[in-house]
Amino acid sequence: MTGFSADWLSLREPADLRARNADLGARVAGHLAGETPLRIVDLGAGTGANLRASALLFPQDQHWHLLDHAPDLIAEARRQLVQWADSARTVADGLELVRDGRRITVSFVLTDLSRSLAGVSSVVPHLVTASAFFDLVSPLFIDALARETAAAGAAFFTVLSCDGRDFWTPAHPGDGAIAAGFRADQARDKGFGPAVGHAATDHLERAFRLAGYATDRAASPWKLGPQDAGLVAMLASGTAAAAVASGTVTAPEAQDWVQARAGATCEIGHCDLFAWPG
Ligand SMILES: C[S@@+](CC[C@H](N)C(=O)[O-])C[C@H]1O[C@@H](n2cnc3c(N)ncnc32)[C@H](O)[C@@H]1O
Known part of the structure; x- marks a missing residue:
């Protein structure tokens, strides 16, 4: 079960945008500069935040395939992308957008990625991408995706995978137990089998290197x-x-910790990864 709400995704979108590693994004853009129209598959696309964050880095003509299993998020992606664009036209399975001189075709694909990667291979993409997605999946899913991406000869770019580091200020005696419980919860099955959680980037890097790719990674903390x-x-x-669900703290201890977090600052570790056929 994942159950991400559009409200949560909207709340995190500005922080995600600030956190993305700009240098790595620029390297990806440089790698793809000659591809036109650029075919992109976005895994677990949610409301389309990854497209909004990266389309302006990429060449003028782009075709994005937004894959997600949540119909409500796909409907919200359509609404938010129309708002984001300078102009928008509805076409058969999606939208044709113009934004800052880019012509961006968007296809919305309702699909459960835990069951099939056909939505990836059928596109023959230049780029397979995702944002805030890979900590949800299993190591086996990553291995299969790396093979599928390599079969297409596509580049791979994922941003904002949790890396398990979090620091809250001011410190609280419950920090260690809360963090341990949160990390345990990250390993819970989110529909793909036991999740890779904060080891996502390490596992992705290994899988793509095995497939013959070169890789580069960079920090993108909130x-x-x-x-x-x-x-x-x-x-x-x-x-x-x-x-609490992981059993490392009781509900009253958790409540006390949450109350102490009013006005707190924090740094939550994430990592971005670029992999390209070596
Ligand atoms: C944390 S959200 C990230 C959404 C978006 N990429 C962003 O950055 O805002 C994870 C997304 O993965 C999608 N997802 C989870 N399990 C999935 C599955 N089995 N098949 C397809 N999409 C899935 C969710 O619906 C959700 O949109």
Whole structure:
């Protein structure tokens, strides 16, 4: 079960945008500069944040295939992308957008990626990408995806995979137990089998190297402060609930920790990874 709400994805989108590693994004853009139209598959696309964050780095003509299993998020992606574009036209399975001189065709694909990667291979993409997705999946899924991506000869770029590091200020005696519970929850089955969690980038890097790819990775931490109060509050309550579910803290201990997080700042570790046929 994943159950991401459009509200949560909207709340995190500005922090994600700030956190993405700009140098690595520029390297990906340089690698893809000659491809036109550029065919891109976005895994677990949610409301389309990855497209909004990276389309302006890429060449003028792009065709994005947004894959997700949640119909409500796909409907919200359509709505938000129309708002984001300078102009938008509905076409058979999606949209044709113009934004800052880019012509961006979008196909929405309702698919359960835990069952099939046909939505990836059928596109013969130049780029397979994802944002805030890979900590949910299993090592076996990553291995299969690396093989599928290599068969297409596509590049691979994923951003904002959790790396298991989190630091809250001010410190609280419950920090260690909460963090341990949260990490245990990250390994829970999210529909793909036991999840790779904060080891996602290490596993991706190994799988792509085995497939003959070169790789480069870079940190993309959330640095959240008073301007992110809404996100910090939701993050704190979600983290605490996960720790209670994992059994490392009791509900009253979690409640105490959440209350102490009002006005707190935090750094939550993420990693971005670029892999290309070597
Ligand atoms: C944390 S959200 C990230 C959404 C988006 N990429 C972003 O950065 O805002 C994870 C996404 O993966 C999707 N997802 C989870 N399991 C999936 C599955 N089995 N098949 C397809 N999509 C899935 C969820 O619906 C959700 O949209």
